[in-house]
Amino acid sequence: METRVRRGNVPAETSSLVGRRRELDELAALVGRSPLVTVTGVAGVGKTRLAIRTAGRLRDSFADGAWVVELSAQQNGDLIGHDIAAVLGLREQAVRPQSEVLADFLADRHLMLILDTCDHLIDACAALLRRVLADAPHTRVLVTSRRPLGLPGERLFPVEPLPVPEAGGAGTDAVRLFTERAHALVPGLSLDPEAVAQVCRLLDGIPLAIELAARRLRALSPQQIAERLDDRFALLVGGSRTPFGRHQTMRTAVGWSHELCTAEERLLWARLSVFAGWFDTDDARVVCGDERLTGFELARLVDGSILIAEGSRYRMLATIRDYGREWLRRLGEEEAFVRRHRDHYLAQARRAEAEWYGPRQPQWADWAHREMPNLKAILDHDEEFDLVTALWFVWCCLGRAEQGRHYLDRTLDRRPEPSPGRTKALWVRAWTALDAGDTVEAGKWAGEAYAAAMADGDLAAAGCARRCAAAVALARGDLDEAERLATESAELFERAVHSHIGLPVAEVTLAAVLDARGEPGRAVEVLVRQWGRCAERGELWARSHGDQARSLTELGRGEFDTADVYARAALDVKWRLGDVTGSAMMADQLAAIATARGDGRRAAGLLGVAQRMRTDAERSQGGVDRRPRPEAVRRGIAPEQPRRDPYGLQASREHTEAEARALIGDACYDHAFAQGVIMESPAAVAWIRDI
Numbered sequence: 001m002e003t004r005v006r007r008g009n010v011p012a013e014t015s016s017l018v019g020r021r022r023e024l025d026e027l028a029a030l031v032g033r034s035p036l037v038t039v040t041g042v043a044g045v046g047k048t049r050l051a052i053r054t055a056g057r058l059r060d061s062f063a064d065g066a067w068v069v070e071l072s073a074q075q076n077g078d079l080i081g082h083d084i085a086a087v088l089g090l091r092e093q094a095v096r097p098q099s100e101v102l103a104d105f106l107a108d109r110h111l112m113l114i115l116d117t118c119d120h121l122i123d124a125c126a127a128l129l130r131r132v133l134a135d136a137p138h139t140r141v142l143v144t145s146r147r148p149l150g151l152p153g154e155r156l157f158p159v160e161p162l163p164v165p166e167a168g169g170a171g172t173d174a175v176r177l178f179t180e181r182a183h184a185l186v187p188g189l190s191l192d193p194e195a196v197a198q199v200c201r202l203l204d205g206i207p208l209a210i211e212l213a214a215r216r217l218r219a220l221s222p223q224q225i226a227e228r229l230d231d232r233f234a235l236l237v238g239g240s241r242t243p244f245g246r247h248q249t250m251r252t253a254v255g256w257s258h259e260l261c262t263a264e265e266r267l268l269w270a271r272l273s274v275f276a277g278w279f280d281t282d283d284a285r286v287v288c289g290d291e292r293l294t295g296f297e298l299a300r301l302v303d304g305s306i307l308i309a310e311g312s313r314y315r316m317l318a319t320i321r322d323y324g325r326e327w328l329r330r331l332g333e334e335e336a337f338v339r340r341h342r343d344h345y346l347a348q349a350r351r352a353e354a355e356w357y358g359p360r361q362p363q364w365a366d367w368a369h370r371e372m373p374n375l376k377a378i379l380d381h382d383e384e385f386d387l388v389t390a391l392w393f394v395w396c397c398l399g400r401a402e403q404g405r406h407y408l409d410r411t412l413d414r415r416p417e418p419s420p421g422r423t424k425a426l427w428v429r430a431w432t433a434l435d436a437g438d439t440v441e442a443g444k445w446a447g448e449a450y451a452a453a454m455a456d457g458d459l460a461a462a463g464c465a466r467r468c469a470a471a472v473a474l475a476r477g478d479l480d481e482a483e484r485l486a487t488e489s490a491e492l493f494e495r496a497v498h499s500h501i502g503l504p505v506a507e508v509t510l511a512a513v514l515d516a517r518g519e520p521g522r523a524v525e526v527l528v529r530q531w532g533r534c535a536e537r538g539e540l541w542a543r544s545h546g547d548q549a550r551s552l553t554e555l556g557r558g559e560f561d562t563a564d565v566y567a568r569a570a571l572d573v574k575w576r577l578g579d580v581t582g583s584a585m586m587a588d589q590l591a592a593i594a595t596a597r598g599d600g601r602r603a604a605g606l607l608g609v610a611q612r613m614r615t616d617a618e619r620s621q622g623g624v625d626r627r628p629r630p631e632a633v634r635r636g637i638a639p640e641q642p643r644r645d646p647y648g649l650q651a652s653r654e655h656t657e658a659e660a661r662a663l664i665g666d667a668c669y670d671h672a673f674a675q676g677v678i679m680e681s682p683a684a685v686a687w688i689r690d691i
Helices: 019-032 045-059 075-089 096-106 120-134 173-185 193-202 207-218 222-227 230-236 252-259 263-272 279-289 299-305 316-330 335-357 363-371 373-383 387-388 392-399 400-415 420-433 439-456 459-475 479-495 502-516 520-537 541-556 560-576 580-596 599-620 632-635 649-664 666-677 683-689
Strands: 037-038 066-070 112-116 140-143 155-158 309-310 312-314
Touching: 019 037, 019 140, 019 155, 019 173, 045 066, 045 112, 045 140, 066 075, 075 096, 075 112, 075 120, 096 120, 096 140, 120 140, 120 252, 173 193, 173 207, 193 207, 193 222, 193 230, 193 400, 207 230, 207 252, 222 230, 230 252, 230 316, 252 316, 263 279, 263 299, 263 316, 279 335, 279 387, 279 502, 299 309, 299 312, 316 335, 335 373, 335 387, 335 392, 335 666, 363 373, 373 387, 387 400, 387 420, 392 400, 400 420, 439 459, 459 479, 459 502, 479 502, 502 520, 502 599, 520 541, 520 666, 541 560, 541 580, 560 580, 580 599, 580 649, 580 683, 599 649, 599 666, 599 683, 649 666, 649 683
Parallel strands: 037 140, 037 155, 066 112, 112 140
Antiparallel strands: 309 312
8 A cells, every 4th residue: 555645635725714713713623632523514604615724724733644535526435435545545456345445544644534525425424434433543534514424423513604794783704705705806896885794694694605696796786686686596606616616506506405305305495495584393394294294304404404403493594495495386385385384473473462461472572573584574475464463562562663664554555445454454553653753644544543443343443543642642742632532542442342452551641641741640540550450461561661651750750769660660571572672762761860860870871772772673673665655655644754753752862961961071971871882782781780
């Protein structure tokens, strides 16, 4: 036997590796202490690139070098040993099995072996390595595969896509990769940072996809690339060939994974593509199961880097999902399983709505936030009138009023005929306008909703409309009208057939009117009754509104400690329910209490926290279409009308800021405010609870 007088065959890299510093360090350390490491990950994530770079870093630490064996073209598992022997420079021997030859050769060698792309040869690779590694204590084997080999002692190193920026966030490695490849292709090219970030988000941070997208910049802008990613497999072609870069299109990269799946796994992949976000095994069974598909081996798709698992839940990256969707369409099953997906989430939304006024509110709030990608996919697909209205609690209670306005306007515009469903949509639309501070819109919608509700004989819907009208009257300072409407709203709810969460909300509005009239005692009486009503049902959201109103009333009476207690109680609930906008309002209120106590530094920090929370809330609804709404235009509501401050929230913040600056000076205020702004919202809430 002979070996070539070389220290390996690790190829020189022709382009830079962007990011991956942490992964390189961790993988190198893992190879140093483990005889067998398998690098796994989704198609195009950069498994080969990472393995090659790691080999280049480590080859000098192996006396006999680092050797790369590329197996993508090998279809016969019996010949893997011959491929390895050829790379190592071993002479062919017809007498002894190749595994024995390799084992003998490696027994006293100190080298690193990289087996690249073993996905389609899993069993053969495993059998060979089991034999070879048993007699080669100083050999380290690094494998790239979308599936584990399943050998004892195998250490897995999953590679994640590159981090992508949130909407409005700073640049990340994904953005750096796109930018670097773009400038290499077109030197001096000016790029819109947000458009680049959007492309990277749409591509899930998959390096191959990002590099292929950057190559389109000779003909398209980043904005145009983002717009065309609905057909990503047609767009993402034409990659450059490197020594170990086989995939020149995303279709071939993902198609390779598809070929490695069994027929049942391919069918499951296709049907699971209707999920736009996370799902669990029960969701998969309900939506995807039938006589053709009775097994749900989701773990197999995780092992194959098709699904991402987190606890008991799963999801697909968009590129993998789109490939499955194409396959589902080719099978002629797309329409049926899109409908099953819709029906599944509509049934859950109706159950959530029915149980919202009760003790399961936190669980349903978690469900709504968790399932928003799936819900949004359904709503974006069609008007889905029933789902839009069933999710009223999401739009009105969980800080997603802007999203609700978008979907409600579209459905109302397409369904102009009178119906109980439209009546419900009208009062929900009024509430979302109210939450957004648009009292002109809210008043118009509330008037139409009330008329429709009375025509339908729906007293609860009429109560919702009147409660909204009362809040509008309060905002414009017509306290007599506001009290009349709030009282009428409560009476309508009392007469309704079923209990409705609108009753305690109407009581909060009535209390606010009484407080504005200079009758805090009566306001507190109403709020005590409202608190008891909510506590009896185990309800939290409306109760938090009552606590917020009680805090304002107590602040006005100079009862700062009591005001602080109720404001904190309201914040705890709003944060627990995921209402970041409501949490920001409570941080503002706590800041006002702090200035009343003479603590300007705390007030400044709280105002900074509130500002950060508002920014986070706006980003969470970044995908909402804010173009003029046809229904609003038809009603004479000018879409270009600037947003006003009907409840005095902005004026109150400005007053609190002025008071805090007067207490501690501008420099100290600016520093404390900045400290609040840079805090992540979860950390900020923890800080508020501690101060």
